[in-house]
Amino acid sequence: MTPVGGLSDERFTILQMVQDGTITPEEGARLLEAMDRVQRTATPPPPPKPVGPRNVHIKITSADGKDNVDLSLPFGLVDAGLNIARRIAPGKVPDTVEIRKSVEQGFTGKMLNFDSGTDHIEISIEERD
Numbered sequence: 001m002t003p004v005g006g007l008s009d010e011r012f013t014i015l016q017m018v019q020d021g022t023i024t025p026e027e028g029a030r031l032l033e034a035m036d037r038v039q040r041t042a043t044p045p046p047p048p049k050p051v052g053p054r055n056v057h058i059k060i061t062s063a064d065g066k067d068n069v070d071l072s073l074p075f076g077l078v079d080a081g082l083n084i085a086r087r088i089a090p091g092k093v094p095d096t097v098e099i100r101k102s103v104e105q106g107f108t109g110k111m112l113n114f115d116s117g118t119d120h121i122e123i124s125i126e127e128r129d
């Protein structure tokens with residue numbers, strides 16, 4: 001018989017032994033409980049590999065091609081940079097939380113490339129040299 005319902009092979013084997021009468025239900029319960037204890041005390045997986053240093057590049061260009069904002073700053077200062085960009089182009093710069101989450105997960109490249117009709121907004125994540 002094959003394990004079903006997401007049961008591990010070990011759990012399935014214990015339940016099968018109880019069903020076959022090889023062990024008592026009480027012995028099966030003790031074995032399952034011991035497996036649970038081992039799983040709860042198992043070493044947690046290692047943390048994700050740290051992401052190297054990154055820069056956030058924010059560029060806002062007006063329709064006439066003039067750079068209104070051209071910032072490249074370390075990721076640690078992303079909140080300050082986005083606040084500056086928001087003052088110049090209110091309502092056009094994405095939420096810091098989403099940018100921060102993407103960078104922490106290792107994203108690199110263009111994150112936003114947007115034309116509003118009056119402004120072109122580009123935000124990218126670059127590896128720092």
